[in-house]
Amino acid sequence: xxxxxxxxxxxxxxxxxxxxxxxxxxxxxxxxxxxxxxxxxxxxxxxxxxxxxxxxxxxxxxxxxxxxxxxxxxxxxxxxxxxxxxxxxxxxxxxxxxxxxxxxxxxxxxxxxxxxxxxxxxxxxxxxxxxxxxxxxxxxxxxxxxxxxx
Amino acid sequence: xxxxxxxxxxxxxxxxxxxxxxxxxxxxxxxxxxxxxxxxxxxxxxxxxxxxxxxxxxxxxxxxxxxxxxxxxxxxxxxxxxxxxxxxxxxxxxxxxxxxxxxxxxxxxxxxxxxxxxxxxxxxxxxxxxxxxxxxxxxxxxxxxxxxxxxxxxxxxxxxxxxxxxxxxxxxxxxxxxxxxxxxxxxxxxxxxxxxxxxxxxxxxxxxxxxxxxxxxxxxxxxxxxxxxxxxxxxxxxxxxxxxxxxxxxxxxxxxxxxxxxxxxxxxxxxxxxxxxxxxxxxxxxxxxxxxxxxxxxxxxxxxxxxxxxxxxxxxxxxxxxxxxxxxxxxxxxxxxxxxxxxxxxxx
Numbered sequence: 001x002x003x004x005x006x007x008x009x010x011x012x013x014x015x016x017x018x019x020x021x022x023x024x025x026x027x028x029x030x031x032x033x034x035x036x037x038x039x040x041x042x043x044x045x046x047x048x049x050x051x052x053x054x055x056x057x058x059x060x061x062x063x064x065x066x067x068x069x070x071x072x073x074x075x076x077x078x079x080x081x082x083x084x085x086x087x088x089x090x091x092x093x094x095x096x097x098x099x100x101x102x103x104x105x106x107x108x109x110x111x112x113x114x115x116x117x118x119x120x121x122x123x124x125x126x127x128x129x130x131x132x133x134x135x136x137x138x139x140x141x142x143x144x145x146x147x148x149x150x
Numbered sequence: 151x152x153x154x155x156x157x158x159x160x161x162x163x164x165x166x167x168x169x170x171x172x173x174x175x176x177x178x179x180x181x182x183x184x185x186x187x188x189x190x191x192x193x194x195x196x197x198x199x200x201x202x203x204x205x206x207x208x209x210x211x212x213x214x215x216x217x218x219x220x221x222x223x224x225x226x227x228x229x230x231x232x233x234x235x236x237x238x239x240x241x242x243x244x245x246x247x248x249x250x251x252x253x254x255x256x257x258x259x260x261x262x263x264x265x266x267x268x269x270x271x272x273x274x275x276x277x278x279x280x281x282x283x284x285x286x287x288x289x290x291x292x293x294x295x296x297x298x299x300x301x302x303x304x305x306x307x308x309x310x311x312x313x314x315x316x317x318x319x320x321x322x323x324x325x326x327x328x329x330x331x332x333x334x335x336x337x338x339x340x341x342x343x344x345x346x347x348x349x350x351x352x353x354x355x356x357x358x359x360x361x362x363x364x365x366x367x368x369x370x371x372x373x374x375x376x377x378x379x380x381x382x383x384x385x386x387x388x389x390x391x392x393x394x395x396x397x398x399x400x401x402x403x404x405x406x407x408x409x410x411x412x413x414x415x416x417x418x419x420x421x422x423x424x425x426x427x428x429x430x431x432x433x434x435x436x437x438x439x440x441x442x443x444x445x446x447x448x449x450x451x452x453x454x455x456x457x458x459x460x461x462x463x464x465x466x467x468x469x470x471x472x473x474x475x476x477x478x479x480x481x482x483x484x485x486x487x488x489x490x491x492x493x494x495x496x497x498x
Contacts, residue, residue, distance in 0.1 A: 057446055060429060066429065082408075093421075093451050094374050094464045101442075110196070112443060119373075122373035122468070
């Protein structure tokens, strides 16, 4: 019986982790840009991350005479974890903090992030992979939260 | 008691096991997870084509949709969904089909025999202006409604291996005969071509298979560009500043790595990020693909650790593959070269 249960549990786990190897994490929110931006800020904080900076891409472009809708890049991270990565793998410094691009598309808003797991592919290290897997899970959860926000 | 517990355990486990499979066959949920971000909530389009447009949906068969989802369009943003099961792709096709009240057309998979040489001339006269000389398609793949755009659709790349795998000869013929209302694609029957001439164009388009655009294989490069500086931290920062402005970029911000995490004034002053931008280049990159925000803004980081000063940047070439956009590869190549030059010049 134990063997049977183990086998079934194995089958369950393989069914639940069906392939989602997206390298680019993207969601569409039906919220307009300001509301989606607020929802993103809330979701980031709820997941224990800090927004270190918001780059207003659209402001610079329109000031230079180019046409664009609202477009921002939000930098997020956890200080202690960032410090650890920087010490262990300084070559990852240019990729930190991680980013979410958020831009308006008509009445909708699109949010895009590189899958953090990509970073562990760049410099294979089991401890890094564990961290970036957790980071991926958080990022997916943050994006879904904004997508489902009303 | 023991037997009952065993049966219930088996039932619960089987139920839990089957649950994800059932929900995975929910076409709407699959669409929301995998397609909606580009094609819009109800197929209105955006980064991707407007799938719900009647002149599109009523004139492509399920086989075309299935193969398009499965193979994507290598190098043209639409990714491959090789990890979805056939059942899941079929569920997606059914959901997309539900936006139309007309039955799906059916097209034969039999090849059409036309004269490709004649077709080549007709293609140059009638199709090249939108689809390009070698069927490479319209420029600006991935332009969304967030950027200035006049048309709901960009001329597809007919020489793309994904397109050629998905479109049967008869589907191409049907499209040439009927056109796509609401796009610049006119009916070539109405435009004066006869059936034989249309078949000749079909054969010419099919001949692109011999020279089909292959997904570019990017060089296996390091993910980060790193150079050690022979100068002090302060001198290196100043060198980088001057090199950036000397290359026609504008410095837009300087920030320590831990800004925002620690109280102001307590940052590590030996870890500095310089953000810079060339707005013309930025506008071009966003026009090619609006998703490039994850590269933005341009940045060089200068770090001093154990007395060693290093200057670092991401390698855009390493990241560009995730966008599946050939045009963007070129911009990333250019940006990689700019970063390399700045790093080398500042530490010379």
